[in-house]
Amino acid sequence: MKRWNVAITGFGGVGRAVADLMLARRARYAERYGADIRLTGVRRSRTASVDPNGLAPGDWDAGVPAGDDFLDTAQAHVLIEAGPSDFRTGGPGYGYMKAALSAGLHVVAISKGALVHDGPGLRALAARHGARLKISGAAGAALPTIDLIQHNLAGCHILSIEGVLNATSNHLLTEMMDRDVNLADALTRAQDAGFAEFDPRLDVEGWDAASKLLILLNFGLGASLTMADLSVGGIQHVTPADIHGWRAAGLSPRLVAHVAWTDGTLRAGVELRTYPATDPFALVRGTTKAIRIVTDAMGEIVATSHAAEPGATAAAALKDLEHILAAG
Structure with a gap:
């Protein structure tokens, strides 16, 4: 022993x-x-x-x-x-x-x-x-992220990554879409329920998701990047008009950390994206997190996680x- x-x-x-x-x-x-x-x-x-x-x-x-x-x-x-x-x-x-x-x-x-x-x-x-x-x-x-990259997909060339990595922002977007409320009201409800921090800026402005993305890039893909190398956006500017427009179009908004290579150049950041009902990310609701990795040999791999903290x-x-x- x-x-x-x-x-x-x-x-x-x-x-x-x-x-x-x-x-x-x-x-x-x-x-x-x-x-x-x-x-x-x-x-x-x-x-x-x-x-x-x-x-x-x-x-x-x-x-x-x-x-x-x-x-x-x-x-x-x-x-x-x-x-x-x-x-x-x-x-x-x-x-x-x-x-x-x-x-x-x-x-x-x-x-x-x-x-x-x-x-x-x-x-x-x-x-x-x-x-x-x-x-x-x-x-x-x-949510299996680093192990997925380092072990499960070790024999592949990764073409792109998308991740819903921040549960708080995803919960807020779900509340806004389901309850037709603005961000301030959704945030107050989330704070009262313990889903959001008293100071939610790291979550709402995309910095928490960007931090996780940077860790994945530097440890999973062997990069040596800093936060300055990422473009970071959040959900703080979402309006009721945005919500109504997405609902009418059958789209689901998600705050997404993303990585892709264009002509050999890595581009990465965090931004709000919308997905049709047929996309797996449209089903990633509430505090659920998800990652989608597209590879050359294994195709598209999607993992989701909904677990209590x-x-x-x-x-x-x-x-x-x-x-x-x-x-x-």
Whole structure:
């Protein structure tokens, strides 16, 4: 039985969901991979809880002031980064991930900020130190995106990608079409129901979808792009007249992250597109997410996902953990 110590940085709803599900699956990890999984450290913004022998759920909130030696005192082999995202600086997660990868620790990234800020740099750092950097939770969570590109379609040439990658914007568009309400009213209802953030600009203006797209480009397709290389639009300018026109024409609006190659030049961004009822994306309603990839040899592949958060993101992160365990 091989011992694996796991540390989690960022211990909000997603981090706690990861911890709960991971400890509930300890017998599974032991049976499938011969792995003795221990949660040896959790770090919040100012405090941390650490026990190299493994934390029990009752120990999680009994924290002490956090120091810079968190990963060392947790004796971690794997870091799961679930903190808040800051796309401009990488946020605290960037520092944690750089420290972990530099020490040869494997990293499972859930927060997107560090990957958007310096994805190519983190990718190179992982390769240099023989560490694995897994990103499913940051690139669509339950929706299979990065694995689809890296594994399922490895024998193909990808011609184009379209993705409904932001559940909040898709929910808002569905509400506007179904209930004949404006964006402000749909947003208020979504915030009251917990579907939208208090500050929804990252979702509504397309930046969250653009972040996921950038991660897919840099990690799935080996690009080295920045946000400045993408054209980014949102749904903030949709009017009731737009809604009425689309409904009359039998069209469904979707905020779509897209990639295509024109004369060998990659063009990528986020924009609002409309689809007829015969198109699979017309069926992607509410908080459902979807991706469509067109390839040379396998044709068109469409995947969709409708799963409750934060459990879906936690499960995606633990899928990455199982890939690490399987590789030894």
